[in-house]
Amino acid sequence: MCFIGFRGHHGYAVDGLKQLPELEVSAISAGCADDLAPLQEKLKGVGRTPPVSNDWRKMLDEVKPEMVCIDGPFDLHAEMCVEAIKRGIHVFCEKPIALSLDDLERVRKEYGRTKGIHLSSMVGLRYDPAFMSAWKQVKKGAVGKVKLITTQKSYGLGKRPDFFKVRSTYGGTIPWVGSHSIDWAYWFSGSKFKSVYARHDNSDNFGLGDMEMSALFMFEMQNGILASGNIDYLRPKAAKTHGDDRVRVAGTDGVIEVIDRKVTLIDKTGERQIEAVADRQIFVDFVRHIQGKSKSLVDAEQTFDLTEACLLARESADTGKIINF
Amino acid sequence: MCFIGFRGHHGYAVDGLKQLPELEVSAISAGCADDLAPLQEKLKGVGRTPPVSNDWRKMLDEVKPEMVCIDGPFDLHAEMCVEAIKRGIHVFCEKPIALSLDDLERVRKEYGRTKGIHLSSMVGLRYDPAFMSAWKQVKKGAVGKVKLITTQKSYGLGKRPDFFKVRSTYGGTIPWVGSHSIDWAYWFSGSKFKSVYARHDNSDNFGLGDMEMSALFMFEMQNGILASGNIDYLRPKAAKTHGDDRVRVAGTDGVIEVIDRKVTLIDKTGERQIEAVADRQIFVDFVRHIQGKSKSLVDAEQTFDLTEACLLARESADTGKIINF
Numbered sequence: 001m002c003f004i005g006f007r008g009h010h011g012y013a014v015d016g017l018k019q020l021p022e023l024e025v026s027a028i029s030a031g032c033a034d035d036l037a038p039l040q041e042k043l044k045g046v047g048r049t050p051p052v053s054n055d056w057r058k059m060l061d062e063v064k065p066e067m068v069c070i071d072g073p074f075d076l077h078a079e080m081c082v083e084a085i086k087r088g089i090h091v092f093c094e095k096p097i098a099l100s101l102d103d104l105e106r107v108r109k110e111y112g113r114t115k116g117i118h119l120s121s122m123v124g125l126r127y128d129p130a131f132m133s134a135w136k137q138v139k140k141g142a143v144g145k146v147k148l149i150t151t152q153k154s155y156g157l158g159k160r161p162d163f164f165k166v167r168s169t170y171g172g173t174i175p176w177v178g179s180h181s182i183d184w185a186y187w188f189s190g191s192k193f194k195s196v197y198a199r200h201d202n203s204d205n206f207g208l209g210d211m212e213m214s215a216l217f218m219f220e221m222q223n224g225i226l227a228s229g230n231i232d233y234l235r236p237k238a239a240k241t242h243g244d245d246r247v248r249v250a251g252t253d254g255v256i257e258v259i260d261r262k263v264t265l266i267d268k269t270g271e272r273q274i275e276a277v278a279d280r281q282i283f284v285d286f287v288r289h290i291q292g293k294s295k296s297l298v299d300a301e302q303t304f305d306l307t308e309a310c311l312l313a314r315e316s317a318d319t320g321k322i323i324n325f
Numbered sequence: 326m327c328f329i330g331f332r333g334h335h336g337y338a339v340d341g342l343k344q345l346p347e348l349e350v351s352a353i354s355a356g357c358a359d360d361l362a363p364l365q366e367k368l369k370g371v372g373r374t375p376p377v378s379n380d381w382r383k384m385l386d387e388v389k390p391e392m393v394c395i396d397g398p399f400d401l402h403a404e405m406c407v408e409a410i411k412r413g414i415h416v417f418c419e420k421p422i423a424l425s426l427d428d429l430e431r432v433r434k435e436y437g438r439t440k441g442i443h444l445s446s447m448v449g450l451r452y453d454p455a456f457m458s459a460w461k462q463v464k465k466g467a468v469g470k471v472k473l474i475t476t477q478k479s480y481g482l483g484k485r486p487d488f489f490k491v492r493s494t495y496g497g498t499i500p501w502v503g504s505h506s507i508d509w510a511y512w513f514s515g516s517k518f519k520s521v522y523a524r525h526d527n528s529d530n531f532g533l534g535d536m537e538m539s540a541l542f543m544f545e546m547q548n549g550i551l552a553s554g555n556i557d558y559l560r561p562k563a564a565k566t567h568g569d570d571r572v573r574v575a576g577t578d579g580v581i582e583v584i585d586r587k588v589t590l591i592d593k594t595g596e597r598q599i600e601a602v603a604d605r606q607i608f609v610d611f612v613r614h615i616q617g618k619s620k621s622l623v624d625a626e627q628t629f630d631l632t633e634a635c636l637l638a639r640e641s642a643d644t645g646k647i648i649n650f
Contacts, residue, residue, distance in 0.1 A: 145529055147526060147528075147529065147538060147539045147557070147559060148526075148539040148541070148555060148557050148559065150477070150541075150555045152475070154575065154580070195645075197522045197543065197647065199543065199545055199551050201472060201473075201549065201551060203472075203549060204470055204472065204577050213472060214472045214473040214551060214575065215551075216473070216475075216543050216551050216553045218522065218524065218541050218543055218553070220524055224526065224528060226524050226526060226539060226540075226541050228541045228543070228553060228555060230473060230475045230553060230573075232472070232473050232575050234472060234473065234575040234576065234577070234579075234580060235575075235580060235591070236578070236579050236580065236591050236592055236593055237593070238591070238592070238593055238594060238595040238596070239580075239591045239595075239596060240595075240596055248555075250479065250539065250557050250559040250560075251559065252529050252559070253561070254559075254561050255479070255559060255560060255561065255564075266560070266561050266563070266564045267561055267563070268561055268562070268563055269563060270563040270564075270565075271563070271564055271565055320520075320647070321647075322522065322645070322646075322647060
C-alpha cells in the first residue's frame with residue numbers, strides 16, 4: 001500500500017497496520033508541501049520505514065500499490081481518488097472525499113468505469129465501541145421501528161491550520177465535522193436521504209476566516225425517519241474531553257443513546273447500560289474486505305451518498321433553501 | 326379569581342394559591358361538558374370551595390373576577406381569552422393560547438384594545454429550578470455570547486383523551502409539547518424569531534388519529550442564534566421519569582446544559598454542576614405582577630410571539646416549507 005498525505009485521520013490506517021503484518025507500506029507521499037517527518041515517525045512506530053516520493057502520481061505509477069490511504073489536502077481528495085481508481089487501486093480516503101458536487105461526480109464516474117475497486121471513506125465513528133454497539137442494538141430491533149434520530153458533534157476549537165480558514169481548502173464545518181453525524185443519520189436510519197435543510201454560522205469565529213463555528217441540519221430520510229444534528233466548535237478547552245459526540249435513536253419500542261461514549265437503552269423493561277464493544281478496526285475492515293475475508297461496514301455507494309449529503313447540507317446552509325435529493 | 330376548565334396545567338394556579346391567602350376563588354366552570362369534581366377536589370386541598378357555574382361567560386359577567394385561569398378545551402383557549410380580556414380580566418392561560426393564526430389574531434387585537442391587562446401563558450418550565458438557574462447563568466454571561474441552542478422534549482405517551490386524536494381539538498404535537506422547547510429557544514436567545522423549518526410525523530402512532538409522535542424544528546432567531554428541538558412521545562413507560570427535558574446552550578465562552586433536571590456548566594475553568602433553584606412560582610409570579618409587587622417573567626407580547634412561533638412551526642411541518650416571520 002501507499003500513503004498520500006496525513007492531514008486528517010490517516011492514523012486509522014497506521015493503527016490498523018499493527019494487525020496487518022502481511023501489508024507492506026511501499027511508499028509515502030505528502031501530496032503537497034507538507035513535511036513528511038511526522039508520518040514517517042508514526043509508521044516507524046508500527047515497524048514500517050517506506051521510501052518517500054515527492055510526486056504522488058509517479059509513486060502510484062511506479063509502486064503500483066494494491067491500495068492507498070488518501071489523506072492529503074482536503075481539496076485534493078477527489079483528484080487523488082480519481083487517479084487511484086484509474087489505476088485500479090483500492091481507496092481508503094479521508095471524508096468527505098470531495099469538496100464540491102462536481103468533484104464528487106468525477107469520482108463517482110471514474111468508479112463506475114472501473115470494476116472490482118473497494119472505496120471507502122474514513123467514517124471512523126462507526127467503529128467506535130459505543131456507536132457500533134448502539135447501532136447493533138438498533139439493527140436487532142432494540143428500539144422497534146426507528147422514528148427519530150438526533151446527533152451531536154461538539155469539538156474544542158484548539159489550534160487550526162490556516163487551510164481551515166478558507167472555504168476552498170477546508171470545505172466547511174458541515175462537511176468536515178458534520179460528516180460524522182450525517183453518517184449516523186444515514187447509518188442508523190438504514191435509508192438514503194430524501195431532503196435536507198441546514199444553517200451554519202461563521203460569525204464570532206475567533207478570526208478564523210470562513211470557518212463556521214456552529215451549524216444545524218435536519219434530514220428527512222427516504223424511509224420517513226427524521227434526523228437532525230447540531231455541530232459546534234464551542235466546547236471549552238477545559239472540558240474533560242476534546243469532543244462531545246452523541247447519538248439518540250427513538251423508536252416505537254424504546255430509545256437508545258450514546259453520550260460520553262456510554263450506551264444507554266430504555267425499553268419496556270426499563271433503563272440500562274449496554275456494553276460498548278467494537279468487533280473490528282476500520283482499516284483492518286477495509287483490508288479484510290479486499291482480501292475477501294469479510295464484508296466491510298462501508299462501501300463506495302455509501303461513501304458517495306454520504307459525501308453528497310454533506311455537500312447538499314452545506315449548500316442548503318449557504319442558500320437557506322430546502323434541498324431535495 | 327375564577328377557573329375555566331382543567332384540561333392541562335391549571336395545577337400551577339392551584340399550587341400557587343397556597344402562597345396567596347389573599348386570593349379568593351369566586352367561581353369555577355368547566356367550559357365544556359367535563360365533570361368538575363377533580364378540580365373541586367384539588368381546590369379543596371388548598372382550602373377553596375368555590376361555587377360552580379355551567380356557563381363560563383355568565384360566570385365572568387356575574388362574578389366579575391380580577392383574574393381567570395383558562396384551561397378549558399384547547400380549541401376554546403382563544404375564545405375564552407378574548408371574552409376575558411373584553412371584560413378587563415387578567416388572563417393566565419394554558420399554552421398555546423390559540424390553535425390557529427386567526428384565533429391568535431383575535432386575541433392579540435382584543436388585547437390591543439384593552440389597557441392594563443396582564444396576560445400570560447403557562448410556560449411552566451421557565452419556573453423549573455433547573456431551567457431557571459440555567460437561564461440566569463446565560464443571562465449573566467456564563468457562556469459568553471450565545472450561538473447555538475438545542476432543546477428536547479421527550480414524553481411517555483401514556484393514555485391520552487380522545488381530543489388528542491383530532492388536529493382541530495388537540496392542535497398538534499408541535500404546539501402542545503413543542504411550545505415548551507420553542508419557548509426555551511425564545512427565552513434563552515433573548516430574541517424574536519426570524520424563520521422556522523419543521524417536520525413532524527404521525528405514522529406508527531398507536532392508533533391515535535392525527536397525533537404526531539415525533540417532530541423536529543429549527544429556528545433562526547433575529548439576533549442570529551440558531552435553535553433546534555426534537556420532540557417525541559416515544560419515551561418508554563418503564564423510563565425512570567415521565568419526561569426527558571433538555572436544553573443545551575453553547576456560546577463563545579462555554580456550554581451550559583440541563584439534562585435530568587441537573588445543570589452543568591462548562592467554561593474556561595472546567596466543568597461543574599450549578600445549583601438548581603427557582604426563586605418564584607409561576608402563578609404567584611403572575612399575581613405579584615398584577616399586584617405591582619414584581620415584574621413577571623412572561624408577558625402578553627412574549628405569549629403572542631411564542632404562540633405564533635408554535636403555529637408557524639406547525640405550518641412549516643404541514644407544508645414542508647421554510648416560513649419567515
